[in-house]
Amino acid sequence: MGHHLELVQHVNAPAEAVWRVLTDIPGSARTLSSISRVEILTPGDYAEGYRWRETRKMMGKEATEEMWVADMDAPTSTTVKAKSNGAAYTTRFTLAPAGDGTRLSMFFGAEMESPGAFAKVMLALFGKLAMGITRKQMARDLEEIAAKAEGRDQAAA
Incomplete structure (x- = not known):
């Protein structure tokens, strides 16, 4: 039992520039306004x-x-995973040429690993609400990634 969403952002920059922003984990708190800090665990x-x-x-x-990088094919795709409170999360970014820029696609999925009856009820009741909030946040992330790749960084503003 789970939920997923998919979003697309056009970026007026080449895929290599978008890839640099996506994979700059140490700098992600400067790019994404919702991130307050990052601790690198793997040098x-x-x-x-x-x-x-x-x-x-x-x-x-x-x-x-x-979080960890589960898969990557630079500079066209990467998959990041996380586990928390009985849920497994997958975020996949795909980059493709689009005119003079890049089509940045994001897939986000959340799966309950072994949901009990109560968890199933709560997911049914609140899952769509949570995914709506998540969709807004992910759309903002994509806009901020685009801004950074395009040289018009908004996160610090």
């Missing part, structure tokens, strides 16, 4: 197995999640 460059802790403010509260 080195962005690659499969790279891990970090990301603290975000959502719905007025801060939450820290450990």
Whole structure:
């Protein structure tokens, strides 16, 4: 049982510029306004197995999640995963040429790993609300990634 969403953002920059922004995990708190801090757990460059802790403010509260790169094919796609409170999260970014820019697609999925009856009821009641809030946040993230790749960084403003 789970939920997912997909979003697309046109970026007026080449895929390589978008890729640099997407994979700059140490700098992500300067790019994305909802991220307050990042702790790198795996030294080195962005690659499969790279891990970090990301603290975000959502719905007025801060939450820290450990995330890792599950798959990547630079500069066209990457998949990031996380697990928290009995849920498994998958975020996949795909970059494709689009005219003079890049089509940046994002898939986000949340799956309950072993939901009990209560969790199933709560997911049915509040899952769509939570995904609506998540959709707004992810759309803002994509806009801020585009702004950074295009050289018009808004997060620090």
